[in-house]
Amino acid sequence: MRLVRRHGTGISTAQIAAEARCSKETLYNWFDDRDGIFLALVRAQAAEMNKALLAGFSASEGRLEERLRAYATCLLDIMTGDALIVVNRIAMAQACEDVSELGQTVLGSWSQQVEKPFLSLFEEGNRNGTLAVHDSQEAFEALLGLLLGDRFRRLLLGEDARPSSESMAPIAAKAVQRWLILYRI
Amino acid sequence: MRLVRRHGTGISTAQIAAEARCSKETLYNWFDDRDGIFLALVRAQAAEMNKALLAGFSASEGRLEERLRAYATCLLDIMTGDALIVVNRIAMAQACEDVSELGQTVLGSWSQQVEKPFLSLFEEGNRNGTLAVHDSQEAFEALLGLLLGDRFRRLLLGEDARPSSESMAPIAAKAVQRWLILYRI
């Protein structure tokens, strides 16, 4: 990940081995081939993300609005983190009509790990009578849009658009506040 | 562009020459080197986008809300079009800490061509007294977020998430309607 962040997606196996301070042979012993390295990278990032999300989601207590804010802060942190950016760059570089192995993996782990918790939270709000979410997929996209805007694209293109750690929570709070204008009963 | 769309960003110059039905030598005569081809691609797409935006923006008349809808539809069309996706994939693939030539170009043409018209439209609304936009950059991001949500990322990853041409206008209208809830006086 460090290498891709620094030198783009075109790094060689020799570079990877040097950075990992192991021999090329060991590298090929651990992973089947070059693509296997990237696949493992994607999977590792997905696992890492899962851990961070679970931590963020289970820690949050209190009113629904409070929890939404906590979730959103956590989401913003992950979405603007180096690891996710790098993994997405790799998957996008090889995405095309023919193959989309990595793209599928990234999309899958995303909807499984990120979308689902939000959808169930919306359900809860609907039952409580605090939210009026008819299409939860659409509501999730709206929240994501308000939270990130154009930032993810800019980060992918190499602009340093990551908010400082202090400004994460306020940004998320603002997004949630706006989202609630649209979806609160 | 066709090639990148079909086979990803790793295509060879020989493939490009074959697809363009010219010889490799002619290709190198037209462009300095491989990177020059991609740079030209990015520039050509920027010019194309400019044309489409000018057409969409100058054609729209009527009330501010009407014009916002027209702009947003045009923007949605461009953002989900093959050309923009491909160009962004190329730029993202080579984006890193060291070099970001293409990324800079893409970001620059974007803010120049897309953001500016919107910002001036917001200004107009402020003067009219119909809008209350304090931070126009932020307002633009909100509109973009409501319009696209997660769709751009999914398209980049290879999912076929482009709305049908009939559904463009309704989607844009809905986004604008929501945006106006947040920014109308």
Place this chain on the structure above:
DNA sequence: TTGGCAGCGTACCCTATGGTTCGGTCATGC
């Protein structure tokens, strides 16, 4: 008619790189 020029097709050069092999070293466990 002829000279120039743009482009074509093909062959070619050469470096970078994915992937393998091999001799040697070190730690572990019997």
Place this chain on the structure above:
DNA sequence: GCATGACCGAACCATAGGGTACGCTGCCAA
């Protein structure tokens, strides 16, 4: 003490692919 196995460094192989050279064709203008 010794077999095992993971790993290292370095050399090696094969191929792909960026970039170039060359000879030929067809077009156009003088």
